[in-house]
Amino acid sequence: MAGKIITISRQFGSGGRTVGKLVSEKLGIPLYDKELVEKVALESGFVPQFVEENGEHAPGKTFLSYAFAPQGVPGVMNGMSTADFLWAIQCRAILQIAEQGPCVIVGRNSDYVLKDRADCLHAFIHADLAFRADRIVRLYGESEKSPEARLQEKDKRRSVNYQHYTGRTWGASENYDICLNTARIGIEAAADIIASLAKS
Amino acid sequence: MAGKIITISRQFGSGGRTVGKLVSEKLGIPLYDKELVEKVALESGFVPQFVEENGEHAPGKTFLSYAFAPQGVPGVMNGMSTADFLWAIQCRAILQIAEQGPCVIVGRNSDYVLKDRADCLHAFIHADLAFRADRIVRLYGESEKSPEARLQEKDKRRSVNYQHYTGRTWGASENYDICLNTARIGIEAAADIIASLAKS
Numbered sequence: 001m002a003g004k005i006i007t008i009s010r011q012f013g014s015g016g017r018t019v020g021k022l023v024s025e026k027l028g029i030p031l032y033d034k035e036l037v038e039k040v041a042l043e044s045g046f047v048p049q050f051v052e053e054n055g056e057h058a059p060g061k062t063f064l065s066y067a068f069a070p071q072g073v074p075g076v077m078n079g080m081s082t083a084d085f086l087w088a089i090q091c092r093a094i095l096q097i098a099e100q101g102p103c104v105i106v107g108r109n110s111d112y113v114l115k116d117r118a119d120c121l122h123a124f125i126h127a128d129l130a131f132r133a134d135r136i137v138r139l140y141g142e143s144e145k146s147p148e149a150r151l152q153e154k155d156k157r158r159s160v161n162y163q164h165y166t167g168r169t170w171g172a173s174e175n176y177d178i179c180l181n182t183a184r185i186g187i188e189a190a191a192d193i194i195a196s197l198a199k200s
Numbered sequence: 201m202a203g204k205i206i207t208i209s210r211q212f213g214s215g216g217r218t219v220g221k222l223v224s225e226k227l228g229i230p231l232y233d234k235e236l237v238e239k240v241a242l243e244s245g246f247v248p249q250f251v252e253e254n255g256e257h258a259p260g261k262t263f264l265s266y267a268f269a270p271q272g273v274p275g276v277m278n279g280m281s282t283a284d285f286l287w288a289i290q291c292r293a294i295l296q297i298a299e300q301g302p303c304v305i306v307g308r309n310s311d312y313v314l315k316d317r318a319d320c321l322h323a324f325i326h327a328d329l330a331f332r333a334d335r336i337v338r339l340y341g342e343s344e345k346s347p348e349a350r351l352q353e354k355d356k357r358r359s360v361n362y363q364h365y366t367g368r369t370w371g372a373s374e375n376y377d378i379c380l381n382t383a384r385i386g387i388e389a390a391a392d393i394i395a396s397l398a399k400s
Contacts, residue, residue, distance in 0.1 A: 177384040181376070184377045189397075
């Protein structure tokens with residue numbers, strides 16, 4: 001397995017984003033996390049915040065997309081829903097990034113978008129609820145909702161989005177080459193294993 | 201993580217059994233695969249073949265259990281169904297084995313039975329259908345059914361059994377510390393990763 005393009009899908013709060021960053025550093029290859037969001041924003045006309053919040057979330061809710069789209073996006077969208085339009089732009093961006101060579105792509109259903117490329121390693125990072133709850137409070141602070149409720153809401157939105165656009169079950173091990181529980185294995189060790197597999 | 205007791209759950213044909221054997225050899229700890237079946241057979245009064253075929257399979261079918269049970273098992277079973285009786289004996293055997301120290305246990309929903317022990321590493325081994333189909337024909341020969349149909353039937357029966365007795369989804373990454381696709385990563389490499397995690 002070449003394992004040159006690494007996709008990191010992750011539960012919110014599991015440390016998947018950090019795993020992605022560490023893997024890109026260990027292998028000396030580009031990371032596409034916020035960078036992917038910015039690329040999609042640039043190509044769609046949406047502001048990055050809108051892409052960030054909606055690119056992995058369940059479609060069907062009332063998007064305030066037009067308020068954020070500066071260049072008369074409805075005309076560009078050719079009758080697609082905002083969610084479908086965002087999905088199409090996101091897919092194209094991921095495929096373009098993969099064409100450029102080895103890299104790490106975090107989230108955005110990139111495991112599915114690149115499923116037909118043999119030169120990928122698809123990883124899923126998850127962790128126990130308590131580990132993730134503790135982590136999001138440390139990283140993002142408290143909010144009105146309990147950390148557990150925030151996690152469940154975010155997981156559900158990502159899961160529904162994934163199911164809707166891929167027809168697959170989010171977090172089902174069979175979609176990935178490797179799945180790791182960072183609460184048990186550790187974030188650094190997870191990154192080591194993935195980087196080592198990508199090199200082999 | 202101590203990682204001294206390793207449970208290996210696996211899709212049929214994925215090489216999970218071989219991974220378990222390799223891990224036990226690498227770590228120099230006992231393997232419970234056929235050995236667990238024999239222990240359950242001894243303690244239940246069922247013949248090993250019956251335990252092998254039904255201990256991980258969906259309950260509810262018509263069991264010919266009484267024909268195999270030599271010692272008037274119905275009296276021993278205290279009104280439990282054959283499937284529930286087998287499950288109870290199997291759980292007890294797994295808990296007893298775990299009490300004896302470091303080991304590798306293959307299958308039998310052992311990840312769930314030992315979920316409350318901190319000194320475990322729970323692995324799930326899976327692989328693409330084509331890889332598994334090729335493997336079972338090489339290992340077990342041809343049969344009237346296509347290898348794909350045999351795999352799907354076996355996966356389904358294990359999955360229903362797991363769901364019935366644990367309330368969880370078989371193969372969902374969140375049930376395991378690590379999940380590996382042997383078709384992509386290789387059987388030997390999968391064993392190396394698991395053994396290395398167990399030592400760390």
